[in-house]
Amino acid sequence: xxxxxxxxxxxxxxxxxxxxxxxxxxxxxxxxxxxxxxxxxxxxxxxxxxxxxxxxxxxxxxxxxxxxxxxxxxxxxxxxx
Amino acid sequence: xxxxxxxxxxxxxxxxxxxxxxxxxxxxxxxxxxxxxxxxxxxxxxxxxxxxxxxxxxxxxxxxxxxxxxxxxxxxxxxxxxxxxxxxxxxxxxxxxxxxxxxxxxxxxxxxxxxxxxxxxxxxxxxxxxxxxxxxxxxxxxxxxxxxxxxxxxxxxxxxxxxxxxxxxxxxxxxxxxxxxxxxxxxxxxxxxxxxxxxxxxxxxxxxxxxxxxxxxxxxxxxxxxxxxxxxxxxxxxxxxxxxxxxxxxxxxxxxxxxxxxxxxxxxxxxxxxxxxxxxxxxxxxxxxxxxxxxxxxxxxxxxxxxxxxxxxxxxxxxxxxxxxxxxxxxxxxxxxxxxxxxxxxxxxxxxxxx
Numbered sequence: 205x206x207x208x209x210x211x212x213x214x215x216x217x218x219x220x221x222x223x224x225x226x227x228x229x230x231x232x233x234x235x236x237x238x239x240x241x242x243x244x245x246x247x248x249x250x251x252x253x254x255x256x257x258x259x260x261x262x263x264x265x266x267x268x269x270x271x272x273x274x275x276x277x278x279x280x281x282x283x284x285x
Numbered sequence: 286x287x288x289x290x291x292x293x294x295x296x297x298x299x300x301x302x303x304x305x306x307x308x309x310x311x312x313x314x315x316x317x318x319x320x321x322x323x324x325x326x327x328x329x330x331x332x333x334x335x336x337x338x339x340x341x342x343x344x345x346x347x348x349x350x351x352x353x354x355x356x357x358x359x360x361x362x363x364x365x366x367x368x369x370x371x372x373x374x375x376x377x378x379x380x381x382x383x384x385x386x387x388x389x390x391x392x393x394x395x396x397x398x399x400x401x402x403x404x405x406x407x408x409x410x411x412x413x414x415x416x417x418x419x420x421x422x423x424x425x426x427x428x429x430x431x432x433x434x435x436x437x438x439x440x441x442x443x444x445x446x447x448x449x450x451x452x453x454x455x456x457x458x459x460x461x462x463x464x465x466x467x468x469x470x471x472x473x474x475x476x477x478x479x480x481x482x483x484x485x486x487x488x489x490x491x492x493x494x495x496x497x498x499x500x501x502x503x504x505x506x507x508x509x510x511x512x513x514x515x516x517x518x519x520x521x522x523x524x525x526x527x528x529x530x531x532x533x534x535x536x537x538x539x540x541x542x543x544x545x546x547x548x549x550x551x552x553x554x555x556x557x558x559x560x561x562x563x564x565x566x567x568x569x570x571x572x573x574x575x576x577x578x579x580x581x582x583x584x585x586x587x588x589x590x591x592x593x594x595x596x597x598x599x600x601x602x603x604x605x606x607x608x609x610x611x612x613x614x615x616x617x618x619x620x621x622x623x624x625x626x627x628x629x630x631x632x633x634x635x636x637x638x639x640x
Contacts, residue, residue, distance in 0.1 A: 243330075243331060244530060244531050244534075245331060245530070245531070245534050245568075245570050247531070248531050248534050248535045248538075249538075249574065251535075252535060252538075252539060264529075264531060264532045264535065267531060
């Protein structure tokens with residue numbers, strides 16, 4: 205099971221692969237849409253890749269609640285438990 | 286006891302000819318931006334669409350189907366009289382009954398061919414190919430005309446931004462008949478009604494009658510003002526299309542790729558055996574994602590008709606195939622993987638030899 209730091213690092217890699225953003229830009233307090241400029245379709249690609257990487261399920265209706273990187277890290281951390 | 290005689294089956298089938306019709310009016314992204322707050326750059330980045338065709342008021346769904354059908358018959362080298370069955374996939378023929386197909390049979394001189402419409406939205410063309418393949422192989426039909434045709438401009442609301450700006454009008458047709466060689470692989474088709482409202486009409490047609498009689502209309506969540514929670518007083522009584530884009534994107538890109546892979550496996554081919562990949566033209570981002578998940582080699586040409594034609598639902602696969610063949614005639618006779626997916630949710634895929 206991945207620690208929160210490992211989840212953040214893994215998410216940063218996924219975001220980098222989808223958008224080309226530097227992994228260092230993916231910080232806990234950043235908003236996916238406003239700070240990282242990630243649109244709804246890229247967000248879904250990130251979600252599906254995160255599900256695979258961390259072996260969790262992130263339902264469609266949950267995706268709109270993942271506003272910041274921290275929201276996503278916390279959701280994945282809880283879902284792993 | 287007397288024995289029932291059954292048809293002698295045909296061993297193989299294939300597509301014998303293809304036709305297309307693209308209506309004359311072109312709607313650009315700048316046109317769309319008169320109706321919704323957006324930009325050419327935003328639309329291209331998120332959808333890959335630059336233009337879409339829309340049919341003028343005096344061009345009907347039937348007219349478009351006839352244009353495409355006549356080209357497909359000519360390409361196949363047969364006449365309407367030689368058709369035994371006509372299958373039309375459409376969700377925009379404006380009569381609940383009778384069917385577009387029966388009217389078209391008369392126009393094409395195909396009477397008394399069996400003729401019927403099917404409702405499988407953006408998967409409808411692949412559903413039609415699955416049925417035509419089975420009908421010809423069973424010996425019940427000889428030549429089957431399969432058409433995907435939509436006048437989606439009749440069922441959209443240009444001021445909403447979930448789906449309308451993606452959509453265009455058009456028609457595509459193929460003739461399927463007996464063949465000496467295997468030309469249509471096994472169809473992988475199905476549905477997932479748990480996502481029935483992921484792509485939907487805002488409300489049922491029966492609301493129009495209910496309100497005419499003084500009753501209340503059905504609750505239509507798409508027409509509710511998010512600030513007041515009330516139905517807008519001027520909300521149209523004419524039902525129009527909506528979709529949940531993220532849900533559809535996820536389902537189409539990953540589940541769709543799984544279905545396409547199954548169709549490829551069922552045909553006994555590997556990705557490098559394909560000459561072309563023609564997915565339903567829903568969104569360029571879905572096309573890109575599917576091609577990535579399928580790990581298609583660069584040698585496989587991927588249809589990207591959507592840039593010019595937008596999403597034409599049931600018509601998109603034959604339209605995109607028609608363009609690929611016009612631009613790359615060397616593809617004729619080579620295998621193409623096609624997959625349709627859409628409202629239902631429904632999906633259908635098969636490998637075909639290109640005509």
